[in-house]
Amino acid sequence: MDLVADMVETSAVATRPLDLVIFDFDGTLSDSGDWFVSVANDLAERFRFRKIAPDEVELLRRKSSREVIEFLGIARWKMPWIARYVRKLVSREAHRIELFPGTPNLLDRLVDMGVKLALVTSNSEENARKILGPRHAAKIHYYACGSSLFGKAPKFRRVLRKMGVQPHAALAIGDETRDVDAAREVGMRAGSVLWGYAAEDLLTGMSPDALFRTPEDIVRYVSQHRD
Numbered sequence: 001m002d003l004v005a006d007m008v009e010t011s012a013v014a015t016r017p018l019d020l021v022i023f024d025f026d027g028t029l030s031d032s033g034d035w036f037v038s039v040a041n042d043l044a045e046r047f048r049f050r051k052i053a054p055d056e057v058e059l060l061r062r063k064s065s066r067e068v069i070e071f072l073g074i075a076r077w078k079m080p081w082i083a084r085y086v087r088k089l090v091s092r093e094a095h096r097i098e099l100f101p102g103t104p105n106l107l108d109r110l111v112d113m114g115v116k117l118a119l120v121t122s123n124s125e126e127n128a129r130k131i132l133g134p135r136h137a138a139k140i141h142y143y144a145c146g147s148s149l150f151g152k153a154p155k156f157r158r159v160l161r162k163m164g165v166q167p168h169a170a171l172a173i174g175d176e177t178r179d180v181d182a183a184r185e186v187g188m189r190a191g192s193v194l195w196g197y198a199a200e201d202l203l204t205g206m207s208p209d210a211l212f213r214t215p216e217d218i219v220r221y222v223s224q225h226r227d
Helices: 033-047 054-060 065-072 076-096 103-112 125-132 153-163 177-186 200-205 215-224
Strands: 020-023 116-121 142-145 170-174 189-193 210-212
Touching: 020 153, 033 076, 065 177, 076 125, 103 116, 103 215, 116 125, 116 153, 125 142, 142 153, 153 170, 153 177, 170 177, 170 215, 177 189, 177 200, 189 215, 210 215
Parallel strands: 020 116, 020 170, 116 142, 170 189, 189 210
Antiparallel strands: none
């Protein structure tokens, strides 16, 4: 495979059979980007960090998660409080947030393959289930939700332990650089979607095990790595 096919494999681990796919939620399954932008400056005023000018949105998409936090001047101790407040906003306005096109079919086809699915997100399980809807939410075998000062890696380890899956048999899929970093820390494969928050060139520069331009690319990749 190569970039012409919109996917790239870079790790020997990628030759091992896949039993588990761990999804990020916002920006990966849930099309919440525009909603987050719409409330960003209200959050900035409430929690006293730098507001985002309209012409800076694209600039921030080309920065890593850590760089965005530094650019906005957000103190790390504030992150859990901000995340908690955002979860409350999402709960009230979940009707404004939809799944990306193709997400329901993606979940159905992965489950039909016999792949286990998990969700790791700083959003709440209640919000994720509300946006997914009952039928699609039932496709997720394990939820690890809520913010953490220690990032996603501990949540990934918890999912692997609870589901009895070795790191080499799992693929973490997200839309930010931190998703790639956390997957590598745990020893899992890292896949990046190109329809979410981070810009394509930034994610490509991270050299994840796979890049996905469409949900169908995920189905194809997993299918090819089941045996």
